[in-house]
Structures are given as structure tokens and as C-alpha cells.
Amino acid sequence: MKIVGVIAEYNPFHRGHLYHIGKAKEQTGADAVIAVMSGDFVQRGAPALLPKHLRAAMALEAGVSLVLELPVWCACGSAEYFASGAVSVLDQLGCVDSLCFGSECGDLPSLSRAARILEEEPEDFRAALKAALSRGLSFPRARQEALVSCAGSADAGAVMEEPNNILGVEYIRAILRRGSRLEPATVRREGSGYHDQAPDPSYSSATAIRRLILEAGKDGLPAALRDQVPAPSARILAESYGSRYPVYADDFSLLLKYRLLTESAAGLASFADVTEDLANRIAGRLNGYLSFAQFCSLLKTKEMTYARISRCLLHILLGIRGTDMDAFRAAGGCGYARVLGFRRDAAPLLNLLKKTSAIPLVTKPSRASLSGCARRMFESDLYAANLYESVVTDKFRTPFIHECRQQVVIV
Numbered sequence: 001m002k003i004v005g006v007i008a009e010y011n012p013f014h015r016g017h018l019y020h021i022g023k024a025k026e027q028t029g030a031d032a033v034i035a036v037m038s039g040d041f042v043q044r045g046a047p048a049l050l051p052k053h054l055r056a057a058m059a060l061e062a063g064v065s066l067v068l069e070l071p072v073w074c075a076c077g078s079a080e081y082f083a084s085g086a087v088s089v090l091d092q093l094g095c096v097d098s099l100c101f102g103s104e105c106g107d108l109p110s111l112s113r114a115a116r117i118l119e120e121e122p123e124d125f126r127a128a129l130k131a132a133l134s135r136g137l138s139f140p141r142a143r144q145e146a147l148v149s150c151a152g153s154a155d156a157g158a159v160m161e162e163p164n165n166i167l168g169v170e171y172i173r174a175i176l177r178r179g180s181r182l183e184p185a186t187v188r189r190e191g192s193g194y195h196d197q198a199p200d201p202s203y204s205s206a207t208a209i210r211r212l213i214l215e216a217g218k219d220g221l222p223a224a225l226r227d228q229v230p231a232p233s234a235r236i237l238a239e240s241y242g243s244r245y246p247v248y249a250d251d252f253s254l255l256l257k258y259r260l261l262t263e264s265a266a267g268l269a270s271f272a273d274v275t276e277d278l279a280n281r282i283a284g285r286l287n288g289y290l291s292f293a294q295f296c297s298l299l300k301t302k303e304m305t306y307a308r309i310s311r312c313l314l315h316i317l318l319g320i321r322g323t324d325m326d327a328f329r330a331a332g333g334c335g336y337a338r339v340l341g342f343r344r345d346a347a348p349l350l351n352l353l354k355k356t357s358a359i360p361l362v363t364k365p366s367r368a369s370l371s372g373c374a375r376r377m378f379e380s381d382l383y384a385a386n387l388y389e390s391v392v393t394d395k396f397r398t399p400f401i402h403e404c405r406q407q408v409v410i411v
Helices: 015-028 052-062 079-092 108-120 122-132 138-149 155-163 165-176 206-212 223-227 229-240 249-261 276-284 292-299 306-317 322-331 344-356 372-395
Strands: 003-008 032-040 067-068 098-103 183-188 338-342
Touching: 003 015, 003 079, 015 032, 015 098, 032 052, 032 079, 032 344, 052 067, 052 229, 052 292, 052 338, 067 079, 079 165, 079 322, 098 165, 108 138, 108 155, 108 165, 108 183, 122 138, 138 155, 155 165, 155 223, 165 183, 206 223, 223 229, 249 292, 249 338, 249 372, 276 292, 276 306, 292 306, 292 338, 306 372, 322 372
Parallel strands: 003 032, 003 098, 032 067, 098 183
Antiparallel strands: 067 338
């Protein structure tokens, strides 16, 4: 059996994702697709639009064989941690042949060249980076210049200008760092750009689709949404609207304000990615706090983007500290694979995983037998899921379902 892995958020699952899955199988000759998907919080530093089990169901209906959850420590981390966590899960399953990701350029050699330079950091790259930083350039811009100088080609720096390219480079770096057997492959992104907010006739971005949902009124979801997502996704979106989603960052505003009020500036600096300067600005501007999103905008500077600040605030809300990420690095990756759902016809794949996986497959959270860093990471997953579910139940007045009682999705 040939297996391809994909890494995604499916927030929500749309036609571009369906295209990616089809091309991934076509390019790699895979018989099965395993998706490592963010849970209830995503990499841009926000809650997912709808709960992870609904998003997993969308992916399974579209042909993904098995959906695993990317632990929250990595799911809402920087591109490096997001990639490292997901690649570590796929690698440790022991039977995944390739990793196929989307990219704006669709040029695997260029992405691989950039990844190798960034991972190996040859002397000429380090010297060029130092010189660029000394001229006052931001780190991303300085890194681009150093790549161009080291590779001798403007294309080397250009690949680091687009979000999917950047993630692709980080996936390849993670593969190199682990000495993994995973073969990278890429599918060129079609249709809208990652940040485009207007629907596209072919493939709209998740940003545009979320905007359509945001603009939905009392009459429910707009008819235009049905043209943007596969039929099973449209059905799930329609059935769950107003009872399980939409969920937005500002739905967590009071919870975040409470956490911020309980911490000193020194305490805030202990959370993952929170610098001393940001901790002081959070403490100093807390009286101006109105909402999650408004506070991100209030704290944003030329040096620190909205998305990075949002991730930092999410780390504070979820209790993810710098020492947790140190432990993750020391452990060499994720120590378990949480199963969110699978297709009934994936029985041969599940049987294979039981034989090859070097990490436990967790199907029943209450029975997970983990220790050390893996246990702490899993407990953070449970806390994050229950916090998200608490917001869902309060917003939509629905019964609370503890994460340990959530059922694996089977389609």
C-alpha cells in the first residue's frame, strides 16, 4: 500500500482542498491519504471557524482515508513548529511514503534548495544574513536577501514571499532535520491567493469562504457558498450553522482578558513566543483592552505582525509556555497520533498502522497511556478542546460534550 500524507487546517474544507487531495494521489500514485489536521485552534493564532470533528468529517467525505489531529502546541505555533509537529507525526507512523503540500510556485527544486540552505546555514549564507540585518532589514527580508546571495538566483528569495511556499520550505526542512524517509511533493495552488477575500470562480481561498459565512444573516448561509465547497462540506456547513459554528476570536475575549489579568509582565514573558518587550506592552496597555481582535491591533507594530501577536495571545490563553516548546524539541517531535476520524474502507490502512507506528494511536482519549512530554502535550489538547467546546455551548446554548466523550468520526 502506498500512502501520501497531507498537512492541513480545512478551515473549512473547500474545492481547492479537494483538488489538492486528487493531485496528491495522482502525483504520488498513493492508494490512501492521511491528513494531519489542526484541532480547534489554527496557525494564524485564532480558533477554527468550526469544531475539528466537523472539519474531519468534511475531509473524510472528500476521500481522505484517515484524519489525525496536530497537537495544539504545534497547531498554533510558528511555521517551523507547525511543520515540525506535523512531519514528526507522519514520519513516526512508519508507513507513509510521501508528503504532498500546496505551494504558490509549484517548483519543488526551488523550494528544496531554499530549505537546504536554511537548514544547513552555510558560511556565505550566515555572512549575508548578518550583513542584511546590520542594515536594519527585518529578519524575513534579510533572510530573503541572504538566500539570493547564497544561491546566486533571485528565485531563491522569491519563494519565501508567499505563505504556502514558506510552509512548504519548512516541511522540507523538517524532513531533512529528521532524516525522514518521506518524499516531498508539491501541487501548485490554483485560483485565489491565500489572503484573497473575494470568491473566485474556480478555487476560492478559505479566507474568502470564511468571509461569506461571516456575512451570513438570519436567513442562513448564502447560496453562493454552495459553489465554493464540495457537496458534503456544504451539507455539513448547512446542518451545523448556528448550532456548532461560526466561532471567532472575539468569542474568547472575556476568557483572554481574565488570563491576562492574572499574570504579571514577567509571567507573561514565560509563554511561548512572548518576548519581554511584548509582555511589557501587554501589561502596559491592558486598560485599553476591548476584545481579542482589537487588542491584537492595539499591540501590532512594524516589527511584530498581527498574526504573531494573535498566536502569542493564544499561547497565553491556552497556557502554552516556552518550556513546553523546549520539551517538544528535546523529545524530537510528537509522541502520539490522535485519531479524529477514518473511512470505513480504510481498515487495511489502520491494520498496517498498528504494525508500523512508533507512536501510540489514540482513539479513546480517556484511555490514552502516555507519559512525560507526550502526556503534557496531550493534556494541553484536552484543555484546548474543552475550552473551545465551552465557548460553543455558551454561544449556541447547546449541551457540553467533554473531549474524552467525543466520538471518532467514521464515514
